[in-house]
Amino acid sequence: MTLDSRWRDALTREALDAPPSGIVEVMVHGFNKPGIVPLWAGEGDLPTPPFISEAATRSLAAGETFYTMQTGIPELRAALAAYSDRVHGGLFGRPFSPERFIVTNGGMHAIQLALAAFAGPGDEVLIPTPAWPNFDGATRVRGATPVEVPMTLGNSGWVLDVDRLAAAVTPRTKVLFVNSPSNPTGWTADRETLKALLDLSRRHGFWIVADEIYGRFHFKDGGGVAPSFHDIIEEDDRVVFVNTFSKNWGMTGWRIGWLEVPPALVGTFVNLIQYSSSGTAVFMQRAGIAALEHGESFVAHQVARVAKGIGIVSDALASTSRVRFARPDGAFYIFFAIDGEPDTRRLGLRLVDEANVGIAPGTAFGGAGAGFMRICVARGEERLRTASDRLKHWLETTKQMI
Ligand SMILES: Cc1ncc(COP(=O)(O)O)c(C=O)c1O
Structure with missing residues (x-):
């Protein structure tokens, strides 16, 4: 939403320059969608012990x-x-x-x-x-x-x-x-x-x-x-x-x-x-x-869960021939590009509508991220398997349309 000049003129340049989050648009689009697997946010799904x-x-x-x-x-x-x-x-x-x-x-x-x-x-x-x-x-x-x-x-x-x-x-x-x-x-x-x-x-x-x-x-x-x-x-x-x-x-x-x-x-x-x-x-x-x-055993539990999550999602993505990514050495995300899909802002919205999976568009992460999408894998195995299956199915079925 753009501010009209009455308000713009009354704000500092720094406040006006504060960029909106590129992830929020996809979140807002998919937040209330029944059955969606949300993997857009950068956090785990376990509550504080x-x-x-x-x-x-x-x-x-x-x-x-x-x-x-x-x-x-x-x-x-x-x-x-x-x-x-x-x-x-x-x-x-x-x-x-x-x-x-x-x-x-x-x-x-x-x-x-x-x-x-x-x-x-x-x-x-x-x-x-x-x-x-x-x-x-x-x-x-x-x-x-x-x-x-x-x-x-x-x-x-x-x-x-x-x-x-x-x-x-x-x-x-x-x-x-x-x-x-x-x-x-x-x-x-x-x-x-x-x-x-x-x-x-x-x-x-x-x-x-x-x-x-x-x-x-x-x-x-x-x-x-x-x-x-x-x-x-x-x-x-x-x-x-x-x-x-x-x-x-x-x-x-x-x-x-x-x-x-x-x-x-x-x-x-x-x-x-x-x-x-x-x-x-x-x-x-x-x-x-x-x-x-x-908290050491909780940290160890989370790290083991993420290692498993990286394996589940990486295997699913690698089994399609349309995705380019590197298995991460650290953190809890997989950052991938899909052949034939350069507009990841639009893709984030489409994946909500067509695959019922919520993924952050790479456009949010600077120019070098523009063609990529980010999945958070700090999630339980079942949810990650569901999301991976949906994504894989989407990748394989939309392939024929290109
Ligand atoms: C790289 C990086 N640094 C810092 C933070 C900030 O963490 P906090 O929730 O403590 O503000 C985040 C959160 O996503 C992050 O990904």
Whole structure:
């Protein structure tokens, strides 16, 4: 819907430039369709485990309803450090310091804070694409300029050409987003690629915002946590980490995450939090502690479920001869192109009508995603089999019409 000039003239350029979500159109189209299998949203279908929710209700019952510290409560910061030790085996050769962690209102808020600290009007932000659309949208809302660096789908998966990325760096480049494992492609940077990106940051002085929220959903070389900037950074490196409780612990609706930064910057981020959210509710932080301390078997269950889901959907797509995709190394999506169907915005709507399956159009993920569709496979086996059968049938029957 376009705004008439009365309202347009009264808004900032940043507000007007905030792009609408490309996924919402398909969701709205299919939301109430009987029997639809919705695979458009980027979240699992398991509710938050009760031991996490109960920690929150206990906190509320105990009267923890007051303003709180902008950094997050010390117990949660300590739990984040201990969790990071378990996952990454320490940092700089010693245990993680709780001082590095700042609690946020979800991964999205962590991204907003990082951008508020590092990029403003006139600055450029590098985004390898296809990418989760909010990197672009949040950059625009800051008044900075997103610069896409298109990745390509080769025979052995998605490739980030580091030379191409280096060629996109200008004196105005302030931030590079590195989302590995990637939503939507599943691309997962190996250690050499991470090193090459870190070298670029060292040479040019820009910040890397490392979005490693899918790091636990990693399937290459027998799985385990995905390669991380934690493995290679030194204390002076300009790298901050965005993370969230959303995906690992089935907490997308809670809106709690964290930002990990060099301790010298914590004071700056405290101020940015004061003037954005003013802190994260204590009862949610208690839930976060429960997730970190007792949530490993839930994470393992989800990762195993996603591995199975990738197998089910990949096998179905590969058995048709019309689909081009790479089996993802990480995250929980399959990003595929259908021969003869370049207009994926329209295709998303058609698949709702004709196959009763809800899939996100690749147009939402930047120019390099335009010919692709994204399926979320963090779902139960039965639903994924139903969706795969419907999709396969649709692909095989529409084939004759081309
Ligand atoms: C790559 C990536 N980063 C960050 C987020 C944000 O997560 P949150 O729900 O914690 O805001 C998402 C959510 O889909 C995501 O896919």
